[in-house]
Amino acid sequence: MIPVMYARYLAGRANWIKGSALADVMKKASELQKKGRRLISLAAGDPDPSLIPRSVLGELAREILENEPKSVMYTPANGIPELREELADFLKRYDGVDVPPENIVITIGGTGALDLLGRVLIDPGDMVITENPSYINTLLAFEQLGARIEGVPVDENGMRTDVLEEKLRRLASEGRKVKFIYTIPTGQNPMGVTMSAERRKALLEIASQYDLLIIEDTAYNFMMYEGGNIRPLKALDDEGRVVVAGTLSKVLGTGFRIGWIAAEGEVLRKVLMQKQPIDFCAPAISQYIALEYLRRGYFEEYHLKKALPAYREKRDIMVASLEENLPWASFTRPIAGMFIMLFLPENASGMEFAGELMEKEGVVVVPGKPFYTDDSGINAIRLNFSRPSGEEISEGIRRLARLYREKFVS
Amino acid sequence: MIPVMYARYLAGRANWIKGSALADVMKKASELQKKGRRLISLAAGDPDPSLIPRSVLGELAREILENEPKSVMYTPANGIPELREELADFLKRYDGVDVPPENIVITIGGTGALDLLGRVLIDPGDMVITENPSYINTLLAFEQLGARIEGVPVDENGMRTDVLEEKLRRLASEGRKVKFIYTIPTGQNPMGVTMSAERRKALLEIASQYDLLIIEDTAYNFMMYEGGNIRPLKALDDEGRVVVAGTLSKVLGTGFRIGWIAAEGEVLRKVLMQKQPIDFCAPAISQYIALEYLRRGYFEEYHLKKALPAYREKRDIMVASLEENLPWASFTRPIAGMFIMLFLPENASGMEFAGELMEKEGVVVVPGKPFYTDDSGINAIRLNFSRPSGEEISEGIRRLARLYREKFVS
Numbered sequence: 001m002i003p004v005m006y007a008r009y010l011a012g013r014a015n016w017i018k019g020s021a022l023a024d025v026m027k028k029a030s031e032l033q034k035k036g037r038r039l040i041s042l043a044a045g046d047p048d049p050s051l052i053p054r055s056v057l058g059e060l061a062r063e064i065l066e067n068e069p070k071s072v073m074y075t076p077a078n079g080i081p082e083l084r085e086e087l088a089d090f091l092k093r094y095d096g097v098d099v100p101p102e103n104i105v106i107t108i109g110g111t112g113a114l115d116l117l118g119r120v121l122i123d124p125g126d127m128v129i130t131e132n133p134s135y136i137n138t139l140l141a142f143e144q145l146g147a148r149i150e151g152v153p154v155d156e157n158g159m160r161t162d163v164l165e166e167k168l169r170r171l172a173s174e175g176r177k178v179k180f181i182y183t184i185p186t187g188q189n190p191m192g193v194t195m196s197a198e199r200r201k202a203l204l205e206i207a208s209q210y211d212l213l214i215i216e217d218t219a220y221n222f223m224m225y226e227g228g229n230i231r232p233l234k235a236l237d238d239e240g241r242v243v244v245a246g247t248l249s250k251v252l253g254t255g256f257r258i259g260w261i262a263a264e265g266e267v268l269r270k271v272l273m274q275k276q277p278i279d280f281c282a283p284a285i286s287q288y289i290a291l292e293y294l295r296r297g298y299f300e301e302y303h304l305k306k307a308l309p310a311y312r313e314k315r316d317i318m319v320a321s322l323e324e325n326l327p328w329a330s331f332t333r334p335i336a337g338m339f340i341m342l343f344l345p346e347n348a349s350g351m352e353f354a355g356e357l358m359e360k361e362g363v364v365v366v367p368g369k370p371f372y373t374d375d376s377g378i379n380a381i382r383l384n385f386s387r388p389s390g391e392e393i394s395e396g397i398r399r400l401a402r403l404y405r406e407k408f409v410s
Numbered sequence: 411m412i413p414v415m416y417a418r419y420l421a422g423r424a425n426w427i428k429g430s431a432l433a434d435v436m437k438k439a440s441e442l443q444k445k446g447r448r449l450i451s452l453a454a455g456d457p458d459p460s461l462i463p464r465s466v467l468g469e470l471a472r473e474i475l476e477n478e479p480k481s482v483m484y485t486p487a488n489g490i491p492e493l494r495e496e497l498a499d500f501l502k503r504y505d506g507v508d509v510p511p512e513n514i515v516i517t518i519g520g521t522g523a524l525d526l527l528g529r530v531l532i533d534p535g536d537m538v539i540t541e542n543p544s545y546i547n548t549l550l551a552f553e554q555l556g557a558r559i560e561g562v563p564v565d566e567n568g569m570r571t572d573v574l575e576e577k578l579r580r581l582a583s584e585g586r587k588v589k590f591i592y593t594i595p596t597g598q599n600p601m602g603v604t605m606s607a608e609r610r611k612a613l614l615e616i617a618s619q620y621d622l623l624i625i626e627d628t629a630y631n632f633m634m635y636e637g638g639n640i641r642p643l644k645a646l647d648d649e650g651r652v653v654v655a656g657t658l659s660k661v662l663g664t665g666f667r668i669g670w671i672a673a674e675g676e677v678l679r680k681v682l683m684q685k686q687p688i689d690f691c692a693p694a695i696s697q698y699i700a701l702e703y704l705r706r707g708y709f710e711e712y713h714l715k716k717a718l719p720a721y722r723e724k725r726d727i728m729v730a731s732l733e734e735n736l737p738w739a740s741f742t743r744p745i746a747g748m749f750i751m752l753f754l755p756e757n758a759s760g761m762e763f764a765g766e767l768m769e770k771e772g773v774v775v776v777p778g779k780p781f782y783t784d785d786s787g788i789n790a791i792r793l794n795f796s797r798p799s800g801e802e803i804s805e806g807i808r809r810l811a812r813l814y815r816e817k818f819v820s
Contacts, residue, residue: 010680011533011555026486049479057482058475061695065468069459072467072663076436108518108667111690119554123421140687144529145421253482255694257518270420277550280521283693284665285471 044387051307077276079106110247133371151373158195161202180213187220187337220337256286325401338386361399454797461717487686489516520657543781561783568605571612590623597630597747630747666696735811748796771809
């Protein structure tokens with residue numbers, strides 16, 4: 001028997017990958033839990049399963065599978081027409097965005113939307129601008145496709161458009177071409193910040209000036225707790241520069257894998273051509289559940305009226321706990337989304353701190369470093385407030401603060 | 411307002427795509443149906459929804475969503491551990507393949523498995539060997555990734571391994587490197603043929619001699635009507651050369667999007683690293699439904715005992731109808747899968763015939779040409795017998811034969 005040397009069959013692009021820090025943290029946490037350790041997790045990227053109307057969805061699923069033969073079959077690659085229509089109405093009503101159903105493509109969650117856009121737009125070596133830090137999974141997806149990421153720093157008002165403009169001017173003078181700007185303007189992952197109305201306007205003007213596409217990741221648009229006057233980039237876009245990657249994951253649950261691309265022209269056409277060979281279609285049962293969820297007004301009944309106030313309260317608890325226990329520490333104060341970024345003292349290692357926190361205090365957090373596009377962010381820690389209960393949040397922050405004081409406050 | 415010229419943002423790889431003939435046929439058929447035309451479709455790639463126990467699956471879905479909070483959350487990127495374990499048992503019992511659960515990665519159907527393997531293995535310009543003809547969706551996925559496809563002809567015993575060997579010898583002498591061999595040995599799509607035991611042995615020997623990986627697409631392994639002594643390539647592989655792309659689509663329904671990769675070593679490691687950024691995970695609800703379906707013995711109860719005999723009968727009806735109505739025509743006689751390939755007289759256009767058949771006789775078939783990797787196959791027509799009823803099959807073939815005689819028999 002000749003042992004196969006697998007490594008030499010691998011594609012070059014496989015080497016562009018760095019490991020996912022989230023996966024590593026989750027793995028270690030699950031090992032500890034297997035040993036019977038009870039952990040408080042502030043590490044999730046999920047909504048709270050107890051705020052998702054699972055019995056209602058279960059009854060929907062039963063009805064659909066029993067009555068709709070198409071629910072077990074392939075759907076069109078761009079999604080079932082009824083869902084695309086319902087989603088267009090939903091986006092008009094709740095997101096202030098006017099997208100015709102034929103410009104919507106249902107994807108495997110927001111992740112599938114972003115990867116597919118990457119496949120359609122990125123050639124190896126292409127430069128892509130993102131926020132710094134940005135969502136690790138998207139950075140990894142774009143890097144897999146050969147993108148070179150240039151990060152633009154983020155403050156409490158979102159992407160620093162002044163720095164963006166300076167960077168674009170410099171890149172243009174060097175003759176280097178940027179493919180697109182990727183942004184999560186609302187409830188940014190991992191920072192938790194929301195781009196101000198002024199910055200949104202500036203971003204669109206800059207994109208127009210430098211003739212760039214923008215990919216707007218709207219994952220947290222339906223988790224806004226304040227700032228109701230802030231509109232999606234797509235709603236402000238009168239040149240067709242904004243391509244949307246959206247998802248129902250934070251509303252319906254991440255497990256259904258229902259996201260979408262809203263695009264037009266050649267981008268839409270290429271997305272439609274490339275999609276079927278990649279995943280054939282999004283899961284039919286999930287598409288029908290999403291359709292009935294929207295059609296029956298459950299978004300209003302269960303998400304807006306029940307889940308959203310609960311998330312707002314959890315955010316308040318986390319902010320208050322941090323202010324009480326770590327008044328000297330720096331952290332973001334989100335008006336949307338599910339994350340707060342906490343900064344340890346300069347040069348302290350978030351990676352090390354997260355490890356110790358899990359071991360000593362049984363609290364799981366995600367180090368911020370892997371979300372950064374450069375060498376910064378060593379001292380960042382991403383905290384999630386959507387998944388844990390209020391009690392877990394207070395207790396988790398109390399323990400985190402204990403370790404923080406032990407290590408950094410003499 | 412400056413109109414955006416989308417085309418210049420597109421990645422080069424987007425241009426490697428050819429349109430999908432299946433999508434075109436389906437679109438035209440659906441337009442006719444919207445005009446109220448009743449069509450008989452022999453064009454599907456789906457199982458028969460009436461042979462899928464939809465009420466049972468619906469009740470499963472209700473139970474799962476109500477009782478299992480994880481069913482609405484992200485799952486591990488490689489799938490829920492319980493499903494990987496259950497699937498390992500299932501494969502051992504019903505497919506004769508011994509794969510440990512940790513070597514299984516749950517994917518977005520077989521399509522997701524094949525695309526992911528392509529991403530891990532194919533660099534632009536790499537040569538990949540497939541059957542000629544082969545499954546169009548896989549050809550398109552590999553071509554998107556920049557593969558150059560070399561086809562090996564197929565006869566009633568599957569891939570012509572003598573031609574394969576000759577081709578590999580020639581390529582080696584020219585210094586051209588092949589990345590892997592992609593095959594659907596059982597119930598091949600679109601030919602409907604099954605590779606003989608001798609050919610399977612020969613294929614593995616050739617792969618060993620030329621030190622190549624094999625990707626075995628086992629989509630139709632659970633739709634075998636005869637030839638029970640034929641074993642999957644993976645079961646015969648003692649060198650670890652065979653990577654499996656499997657699916658429950660033909661059993662549970664294509665809409666659930668549950669497939670898998672079975673791989674080892676570096677290939678497995680890279681699949682695990684690349685998967686999360688691409689789709690995060692397969693749909694949780696589908697994974698739990700698949701788990702319970704297997705765990706409760708429904709595969710035996712509903713698929714083996716009920717669906718499989720019904721598909722066998724449909725195959726018998728289609729073969730008998732062809733023999734009765736087109737005794738002079740050439741067509742394949744499948745012992746597995748869901749397709750028969752019918753050949754029109756030499757130089758006749760299958761594309762044209764399919765168009766006329768839909769217009770004049772209201773019967774939808776898929777032209778075989780787009781499945782071919784070279785200029786051959788112009789006269790091929792793919793017929794599906796799994797989805798239509800027995801009556802639709804007889805009537806569809808009767809009408810097809812009428813057009814055939816009208817055009818080709820003087």
